[in-house]
Amino acid sequence: MSNGGKNADILLVEDNPNDVELILHVFQWCNLSDKVQVAWNGEEALDYIFGKGSFSGRDPKARPKVILLDLKLPKVDGLEVLRSLRRNPETRTIPVVVLTSSREERDIIESYDLGVNSYIVKPVQFDEFANVIRELGLYWKTINQPPVDPADKTG
Known part of the structure; x- marks a missing residue:
């Protein structure tokens, strides 16, 4: 379901294969799965966002509409990913x-000190977790109004 490093509307940063599978399944069910990129650790997430490493051909100006970020990640933890995003003027508003x-x-x-937009604890029950993911995807992809990307402004 990962879109092979192309530009994604949703960047899912998660190292638990079961959670990834469930999240992608719910997104598919809600027709939100066409532009999801999975990063399995914090380093991969930063490479994707900044167009480095295995994502060096990707345009870093094409930003995701939302990043779903786990905190407990291998290589680079979620708080450090958040810190890096908020430190950089190009990514601070994602x-x-x-x-x-x-x-x-x-x-x-x-997380809130570093500028996270929302903090959600994963529900343990399958149905609750699926519902939270559905609501999250729909909100951030269809309801939320993000700031205009300065790179998209003309003239």
């Missing part, structure tokens, strides 16, 4: 939703 199993107050506080 909406980021933390989607994690962590209920740690310090993770919640640090």
Whole structure:
């Protein structure tokens, strides 16, 4: 279901194959799966966003509409990914939703301090999790109004 490094509307940064499978299944069911890119760790997410590494041919100016970001990731953790995004003027306005199993107050506080747009704890029950994913995808892809990308402005 990953779109092979092409420009994605949704960047899913998740290392749990079961969660990825469920999320992609729900997106497919909601017709949101056509432009989803999966990054399996924080390093891969940063490479995708900035057009580096295995994504060096991708235009980094083509930004996702939303990034769904797990916190507990291999190589580079989610908070460091968020920190890197918010530090860079080119990526600072990309909406980021933390989607994690962590209920740690310090993770919640640090995420919001770093400018996360939403913090969602993954529900344990399958039906609840599927519903949360459906609502997330529909909100960020169809309802939310992002800022105009300066690169898209003409004249």
